[in-house]
Amino acid sequence: MVADGAATTTPIPVRVAILGASGYTGAELLRLLSSHPHTSIVALSGERSAGSPMGSVFPHLAFGPPGGFVHSLPDLTTTAEVVTVAQAGAVDVVFCCLPHATTQKIIAQLPLDKVRVVDLSADFRLRDVDTYAAWYGAPHAAVELQRQAVYGLTELARDAVRGARLVANPGCYPTSAQLPLVPLLSAGLISPADIIVDAKSGVTGAGRAAKVGTLFCEAADGMSAYGVAAHRHAPEIEQGLSDAAGAPVDVVFTPHLVPLARGILSTMYVKLAAGVTADDLRARLAAVYDEEPFVHVLPAGAAPPHTRHVRGSNHAVMAVVADRVAGRAILVCVIDNIVKGASGQAIQNMNVMCGFPEMDGLGATPVFP
Structure with a gap:
């Protein structure tokens, strides 16, 4: 059953930050969020592109919606700077599109009592930290957070996602x-x-x-x-x-x-x-x-x-x-x-977490041919 847009305590518009915005999943988040009625992008990170406008990294984002979505976006900055913004209480939702292993250490610095996180990496998908270590080659660096994480295959975990502060977005x-x-x-x-x-x-x-x-x-x-x-x-x-x-x-x-x-x-x-x-x-x-x-x-x-x-x-x-x-x-x-297998499902999970209709930002008809 689809979420019905029940009341939420999250401010509207929701202030969104994207860590790792210079990759494909980050760009896809921005493309989809450009039509989301309840979000505002307040911070973007991209280590190698820090200081650059988003339009110089992904020019396709400059052409929609009317007026140019890219012109309202903040410039890319470092992950550390985005974390500081979140710690200051200026962010409501963080999408994390960083590589595995890196993600654990970054999310551990975020105030999860104030910020909801949807992690698109693999760092919180496996409940058993020993299994994680065996497959990813290093011990899990945020075991306590792993215990809080909800695996967010939305259609099959909607109730758990609704109350989560940290959602592990499934792999594609x-x-x-x-x-x-x-x-x-x-x-x-x-x-x-x-x-x-x-x-x-x-x-x-x-x-x-x-x-x-x-x-x-x-x-x-x-x-x-x-x-x-x-x-x-x-x-x-x-x-x-x-x-x-x-x-x-x-x-x-x-x-x-x-x-x-x-x-x-x-x-x-x-x-x-x-x-x-x-x-x-x-x-x-x-x-x-x-x-x-x-x-x-x-x-x-x-x-x-x-x-x-x-x-x-x-x-x-x-x-x-x-x-x-x-x-x-x-x-x-x-x-x-990179939509249902990554960024689209991440937005679907955010919608559930924040009490928004699940279709928000995700109404695009498939592109053919």
């Missing part, structure tokens, strides 16, 4: 995998064993920093698997699926890089519980997401969704198909990796 792959799989596991319709998640992502998922693997000549005209049997989103997916199943769940997860700017397509292979059909899976998903504005379940016989069907939007579209192998089914889910 885990969003596309958990939205279809969690309701099926919680209802006992599929086996928790032998789940395969085969996922493809556009190049923006690798971030804006220059890397050889994402150069045009390296990424164009081809597709490659990466992080095989070792991708850090695997334990995040397993955490959500284990919660849903009520017992540990292991998945086979392989991500692939495809020559798209944005978009994720995840194909999931599952074993049906005894007596269950693919139609039962579809009916369950349709019932769970019937009143959700952003999650859509295609009817039987419809063509599987394409990434272009959600490009630039906060929508997730999924399909269920009976496998030709008896007792199995195939699920397909598409999202825009």
Whole structure:
């Protein structure tokens, strides 16, 4: 059920700061917030671009809405300066788009009794700090904050998000995998064993920093698997699926890089519980997401969704198909990796935290062609 815009104690307009605004997720936050009726951008950080106007880093933001959104934005500054502004009580919501490991130390400096935080890094997604250390190569530096963090897969955690001061925004792959799989596991319709998640992502998922693997000549005209049997989103997916199943769940997860700017397509292979059909899976998903504005379940016989069907939007579209192998089914889910997989879901979580309608700032229709 979508939040109904219940009363909030947060001042309006909400004063927003974005840490790491010079990356793709930061720019996407600004694009979406440009149409949000209840926010005002008061601080932006970008270490390498500190002192520069936002328009010099992302010129596309200068052309909308009328008058030029970019002209009302503060210049980029350092993370330390934004933290100081937040400590002084001049910020209501902080979006954190910094790299993992860095984020823990920064958020620990923020006054969470006064500021709500939505963290787009991986630092607070894994509840078990030992699991975090094993997958990210260093001990968790803010264990007490981890205990406060709420994992913000909005449609499945709305009540917890509503009262949170710190929300861990889910990863892009885990969003596309958990939205279809969690309701099926919680209802006992599929086996928790032998789940395969085969996922493809556009190049923006690798971030804006220059890397050889994402150069045009390296990424164009081809597709490659990466992080095989070792991708850090695997334990995040397993955490959500284990919660849903009520017992540990292991998945086979392989991500692939495809020559798209944005978009994720995840194909999931599952074993049906005894007596269950693919139609039962579809009916369950349709019932769970019937009143959700952003999650859509295609009817039987419809063509599987394409990434272009959600490009630039906060929508997730999924399909269920009976496998030709008896007792199995195939699920397909598409999202825009930097909207529903990052910045759009972050704004959706902010809306829930602040008591705003969830559609605020997120009403954009997908862009096609």
